[in-house]
Amino acid sequence: QLQLVESGGGLVQSGGSLRLSCAASESTLDYYAIGWFRQAPGKEREVVSCTSSSGGSTNYADSVKGRFTVSRDNAKNTVYLQMNSLKPEDTARYYCAADWGCGYYPVWSDFRYRGQGTQVTVSS
Numbered sequence: 621q622l623q624l625v626e627s628g629g630g631l632v633q634s635g636g637s638l639r640l641s642c643a644a645s646e647s648t649l650d651y652y653a654i655g656w657f658r659q660a661p662g663k664e665r666e667v668v669s670c671t672s673s674s675g676g677s678t679n680y681a682d683s684v685k686g687r688f689t690v691s692r693d694n695a696k697n698t699v700y701l702q703m704n705s706l707k708p709e710d711t712a713r714y715y716c717a718a719d720w721g722c723g724y725y726p727v728w729s730d731f732r733y734r735g736q737g738t739q740v741t742v743s744s
Contacts, residue, residue, distance in 0.1 A: 621733070622644060622645060622646050622648070622649075622652070622718060622732075622733040623644070623645035623733070624642055624643070624644055624645075624716050624717070624718060624733055624734065624735035625642070625643045625645075625735055625736070626640060626641065626642050626643075626714060626715060626716055626735045626736065626737055626738040627640070627641045627643070627738055628640040628641045628738060629713075629714060629738030629739045629740045629741075630739075630740070630741070631741045631742075631743065632706055632740070632741070632742055632743070633742070633743050634706060634707060634708055634742055634743065634744050635705060635706065636706050636742070637702070637703060637704045637705075637706065638703050638706065638740060639700055639701070639702050639703070640656075640700065640701040640703065640714055640716075640738060640740070641698050641699075641700055642654065642656075642698060642699040642700070642701070642716030642735060643696070643697060643698045644697040644698070644699075644718070645697075646697065647694075647697055649692070649694065649697045649698075649699065649718070650673065650674055650692070650694050651673055651674070652673055652718035652719060652720065652733070653670060653671060653672050653673050653676075653718065653719055653720065653721045653722045654670070654671045654690070654692075654699045654716060654717070654718050655667060655668075655669065655670040655671075655716065655717045655718075655719075655722060655726045655728075655731055656668040656669045656670075656690065656701050656714060656715070656716055656717075657714070657715045657716075657717060657726075657728050658710075658712035658713065658714045658715070658740075659712055659713050659715070659737075660709075660711060660712040660713075663712075665715070665728045666681065667681060667725075667726040667727075667728075668680070668681055668684055668688065668701070668714070669681065669684070669688060669690050669701070670722035670726040671690050671692070671699070671722075672721065672722055673720070673721070678690045679722070683709075684703075684710075687703065687704050687705045687706075688701060688702065688703050688704070689701075689702045689704075690702075699716060701714070701716075703740070706740075706742045707742060708742045708743065708744045709742075710740060710742050711740060711741050711742050712739075712740060713737040713738070713739050713740070714737060714738055714739075714740055715728070715734060715735050715736070715737040716734075716735045717731035717732075717733060717734040717735065718731060718732065718733040718734075719731040719732045719733065720732075
């Protein structure tokens with residue numbers, strides 16, 4: 621069973637950058653669509669981005685478009701979420717998830733394989 625582990629979270633000042641990693645336990649990560657989600661305290665989990673399988677296109681939430689970028693390193697079985705120009709409202713726990721496709725609208729509970737998350741805190 622595919623396992624996903626996120627890392628790279630931390631505390632950063634507003635305007636700063638972080639790069640999150642989502643490492644997979646298998647070398648078949650490229651077969652899956654990868655979603656990034658986040659959940660802030662008191663809020664519902666929301667989709668940040670979803671990348672279709674085999675290095676396909678990535679769709680981003682409007683709130684992060686132009687600031688966040690997803691990339692893959694298939695040799696390392698890892699997907700990255702580069703986050704630039706961070707804002708306090710980006711503070712949340714970030715999760716990655718994998719499934720066969722993103723679907724019309726990615727929903728966390730629909731993804732078959734899900735990580736435990738990494739905390740991102742952006743100070744003002």
